[in-house]
Amino acid sequence: MNSNSSVKGRGAQKNTNNKFSAYSYETRDDFLEFCRVEGEIADRNKTQYIPVFPKTIVNKVTSPDVGMSYSMNMYQGCEHGCIYCYARNAHEFWGYSAGLDFERKIMVKHDAPKLLEAKLRSKSWKPSTIVLSGNTDCYQPAEQEFQITRKCLEIFLKYRHPVGIITKNALILRDLDILKELNEYGLVGVNISVTSLSEETRRILEPRTTTIKKRLEAIQVLSEHGIPVNAMLAPIIPGINSHEILSLAKAVSEHGALSMAFTVVRLNGSIGEIFTDWIRKTLPDKAEKVLHQIQECHGGRLNDSRFGLRSRGDGIIATQIHDMVRLAKRKYFEGKTFPKLNTTLHESYKDGQLKLF
Structure with missing residues (x-):
């Protein structure tokens, strides 16, 4: 046993x-060797759930190249363990590492439904x-244990407020009953999010996520019930899934799916390391080639903070990816449209029930 x-x-x-x-x-290797000799476990690799109590839950998104105005997160950290996840860096604000801590120390916001309801009832909202x-x-x-997402969806329905969902987990189908009501x-x-059709690629990139088969089934079930689905083919990683x-x-x-979107991978902050x-441990034969191709998409760097380019990339490889995406949209999404969500009902339900006067 060693540090590798x-x-x-x-x-x-x-x-x-x-x-x-x-x-x-x-x-250190000497510590690991000591544990081996003594028959002790150096790292139990367990997930820890940590309750936290923020004062607010709805965040205004100010980044000009992110396609949303407001977001909310019931959990900080994510056990899915996607190696490329841009959210890893946020774990450092909580005093943890963007590496294993991000996957094993999950902060749970039990008050999220109450905070959301207060926000939607606010006169200024x-x-x-x-x-x-x-x-x-x-x-x-x-979410299987805490069901905070489901409780929040119930709040959105109660106040007739539009909600978008981003996920790569088929657990969303558990809430099909509420989603159908919202969609009415x-x-x-x-x-x-569907990153690859290869289970082997999925397993190493996103080790604790739903299988590709289950994700495609989730798209199908939601679509069959008229719930609009956009497929996130993200991130596109040159040399891995491009x-x-x-x-x-x-x-x-x-x-x-009614539409598709994509991003070119960027390894900002600690994610580059x-x-x-x-990749040097998991795909050693491909490692340098993939890293160089990612750098080619971002002006010679793994990290790219340039608004408008950071998630799109530039250079020859990024251009090839963009050309392929344009072809894919013409070939498979011609005539399909993802609808705008309804913002006209909420004012009449500010107090949780329809205002008649």
Whole structure:
């Protein structure tokens, strides 16, 4: 056993240092050898749920190239463990690492439904779509136990307020009853993330996520009930899933998706170190090629903070990805349209029931 041993069932293979902390931590080979000799477990690799109590839950999104105005997150950290996840860096604000801590220390906002209701009842609030999972997946494994997302959906229905959902977990179908009611009023739109059609690729990129088959089935079931679905083919990673764009677009369209969107991977903040460590351990033969191609998409860097370009990329490889996406949209989404959500009902339901006068 050594420091290069795989952390099973996780995306990140180590904890990176928190840039806001004066301390750094290192797992040394001599410590691991001591544990082996003594028969002790150096790392139990367990997920910990930590209750937190924020004062607000709805966040205004000010980034000019993010397609939402407001978001909310019931959980911070995400057990899905997607190695590329941009939200990893946010864990450092809570005093944790963007690496393994992000996947194993999940903060749970039990008061989210109450905070949401207070926001929607506020006299100053004007209805605008609030997106669940602007940062971490609202249907990650923690939701099976805590059901905070379901409780929030009930609040959105009570106040007739539009809600968007981003997820890669088929657990969303548990709430099909509420989603159908929301959709009767044009109040819900769902974004399902499908990163690859290969289970092997899915398993190493997103180790604790729903299988590709289950995600496609979720798109189909939602679509069959008239609930609009946008497929998120994101991120596109050169050398890993960039060759799948057409096949991905075909699959999600055939299962009922009304539109598709994509981003080119960028490894901002600590994610560059986490991803580099992961790919050299997981795909050593491909590692340097993939890293160089990602850099080619971002002016020679893994990280790209340029608004308008950071999620789109530039250069030859990024241009090829964009060309392929345009072809996919023409081929598989011609005539399909994702509807705008209804913002006209909420004012009449500010107090939780229809105002007659």
